[in-house]
Amino acid sequence: MxxxxxxxxxxxxxxxxxxxxxxxxxxxxxxxxxxxxxxxxxxxxxxxxxxxxxxxxxxxxxxxxxxxxxxxxxxxxxxxxxxxxxxxxxxxxxxxxxxxxxxxxxxxxxxxxxxxxxxxxxxxxxxxxxxxxxxxxxxxxARGQRERAKLRSQARLRQVLVEEANEQLRQQHEQLQHALAFASVGAWELEPHTRTFICNDQFKALLGLPVAATITENRLFDELIDEEYRERVRAAFDEARVAEAPVEVDFRITSPNRRRRWILLRATRTRHGETAGPGAMEATGTGDRIEAAPQAAAPADTRPASLIGLALDISMRKESELEHQANAEAERRARERSEEATRAMDHFVAAVSHELRSPLGAIQSWATLLQRSGDLAHMARAGTVIERNARQLALMVDDLLDSGAIATGKLSIDLAPVDLGALAGNIAEDMRMRIEEKGVRLVADDLNSCIVMADEKRLRQVIWNLMTNALKFCEAGLIEVSVREAGEHAELRVRDTGRGIAPDVVERIFERFYQASDDGQGPRAAGLGLGLWLARSIVRLHGGTIRAQSAGKGLGATFTVQLPRYR
The missing domain is CATH 3.30.450.20 (PAS domain)
Structure with a gap:
């Protein structure tokens, strides 16, 4: 049990x-x-x-x-x-x-x-x-199974017989064939006059080409190698032409079927007089068979040197290296997210302290004035100020309580048919005086009737937060509110001509505790950094979506809410 x-x-x-x-x-x-x-x-x-x-x-x-x-x-x-x-x-x-x-x-x-x-x-x-x-x-x-299948199906490379009258040349070519068999992958020579690769079939297969294909230096760099690796391979070839020691470089190729493969290429230049000329290594097109043909040797110090080398498939090793790098990068990002969360909490605590201090200070000051003054005009004004600041405190407390309820999954909604257009119109009229007192024009003409299943109180909270946010970042210009049908959804838009949003923080503005100052540009915005996060959470509870759009700093912003229409 x-x-x-x-x-x-x-x-x-x-x-x-x-x-x-x-x-x-x-x-x-x-x-x-x-x-x-x-x-x-x-x-x-x-x-x-x-x-x-x-x-x-x-x-x-x-x-x-x-x-x-x-x-x-x-x-x-x-x-x-x-x-x-x-x-x-x-x-x-x-x-x-x-x-x-x-x-x-x-x-x-x-x-x-x-x-x-x-x-x-x-x-x-x-x-x-x-x-x-x-x-x-x-x-x-899966890799083990593929490797075992590859080993079972791999045919033994056929031994190449050199048919030349000169026994010494035949023995040298046989040694070359044994070396290629030991390499087991691919061999090539870059002919300096024609800039063409003379290679075995396996080298072409590594590059995803048929046996009959012709590989030139330009084709390798401009077509076969993935673009971001071309310059490094060019540099390696240039280095190999003058270096005394072999040069190694790895690069990636992508075949037409989108399969990616990593190739390790090892190149070295031939010394003058040590190669039999452009036709010394010629692919016959049958398996990996290579035939040698005697050529007339050019003067050792006048003929340009060619490049020769091997190519190996290192996809498995490279993928393992990339995986380790990705894991290290993931750990680094996790540490950054942890540090960022700590900074966000510090900002939140500072914001709470600051935002609570202002209304509390006003309430205390006017309460003291009430005690000392019998002037009715002062008493009426004090009552108005105390009521306004108490309402501000109540809204902040409600946001904090709602934040805790959402974080613990305990926020509930009571669904009923609600006219989104009418609700947005009522809230716009409630806020009109406050908006116009700041010198901002409010446009709320395009409010079509759209019925949605929603909790009216929570939906009111979403619209209020979006309009308050628009007013906070709009010093002049206008705020436009609209509601219209969008297929199977009702769409609410709140557009302002204010500060706008930088492209790199458009998605972050819906994060909990995130505020405008978190991007390091300009003064910190007032508030707790919960309004947009609460709006997104409430919209998601209604099965809807919310997104922000902005052309950039100083170009305003548009917030769009979509909710399923009631039928």
């Missing part, structure tokens, strides 16, 4: 121990909703805790194809359905593709999990899910 989860001794905090576990863990309730997740899992799937907690395990991490998502659902069903209290299950390996750190596209990834029934101290059933990324193991097994 699984032991119930009870309170831990005072020596340590169970939640901290769970969060520090090296394996990736999720805790699910009886409805398969995520109730807890540790740091190892968040790092494994590169997501935030708020994206998981409170959501069904069947709904999170939906990045694979439709077929993979269906396989994943069946995979989860096999682990979770009907699991007995005393039973632990291990899942089979499943492929489910997700983008790794630093990769623009999803890469093949493989997963395996163990499901273990748990109970809380009150006897409520839970399921512990330990998830393992077994991609590296599967890739190593």
């Amino acid at each position: 699984s032991e119930p989860i009870s309170e831990a001794p005072a020596l340590f905090d169970l939640a901290e121990v769970f969060d520090a576990l090296p394996d990736a863990w999720l805790i699910l309730d009886a409805g398969a909703r995520v109730v807890a997740v540790n740091r190892a899992y968040l790092s494994l799937v590169a997501t935030e805790r708020a994206e998981l907690v409170g959501r069904s395990i069947y709904e999170v991490n939906q990045t694979g194809s439709v077929g993979q998502r269906n396989d994943r659902r069946r995979w989860l069903d096999g682990m979770l359905e009907g699991i007995a209290a005393s039973e632990s299950r291990q899942s089979p390996v499943i492929r489910y593709d997700m983008a790794r750190e630093g990769e623009a596209h999803r890469a093949p990834r493989y997963w395996q999990a163990n499901a273990t029934p748990l109970r809380t101290a009150r006897g409520e059933p839970l399921i512990g899910l330990c998830v393992h990324d077994v991609t590296q193991r599967m890739e190593e097994e």
